[in-house]
Amino acid sequence: MLESFDVGTFTPRLGETFRIQTSDSKWEELTLIEATALGEGVLTEERRTPFSIVFRGSRNSMLPQRTYRVEHAEIGEFDLFLVPIGPDHDGMLYEAVFG
Numbered sequence: 001m002l003e004s005f006d007v008g009t010f011t012p013r014l015g016e017t018f019r020i021q022t023s024d025s026k027w028e029e030l031t032l033i034e035a036t037a038l039g040e041g042v043l044t045e046e047r048r049t050p051f052s053i054v055f056r057g058s059r060n061s062m063l064p065q066r067t068y069r070v071e072h073a074e075i076g077e078f079d080l081f082l083v084p085i086g087p088d089h090d091g092m093l094y095e096a097v098f099g
Contacts, residue, residue: 001078005098007051009075010035018055020082021069028063030055030094038097050099055082056091063094 010032019027034054057063062084070080082094 001076002080002098006048007035007037010051010053013072013075016072019071020057020063021071022063027071028057028061030057033093048098050097052095052097054085055094055096056088057094059087059091062092 013032014035016032017029018032020030022028032053033056034052036052036054038050038052063082065081065083067079067081069077071077080096082096085093085095087093
């Protein structure tokens with residue numbers, strides 16, 4: 001599933017909530033705040049344009065860097081490697097990069 005994602009998968013979902021499974025029974029909600037292309041190019045069968053997405057979560061907890069199960073009402077369920085990149089004025093930020 002991840003291989004079919006491109007920046008256009010996420011740009012219409014800016015401001016939307018994604019559920020992140022942090023343990024067998026616990027989920028946290030993160031808000032998608034950025035979807036950015038990281039170069040020029042187009043999605044082809046061989047290669048897509050690299051891009052990154054950034055989520056904002058609660059300032060009260062920090063998720064460690066690792067792969068999480070993610071749920072979104074329209075995109076579905078998928079596994080995503082998230083890296084904490086630090087807090088901003090509204091919460092903790094996390095990034096995923098797609099090559």
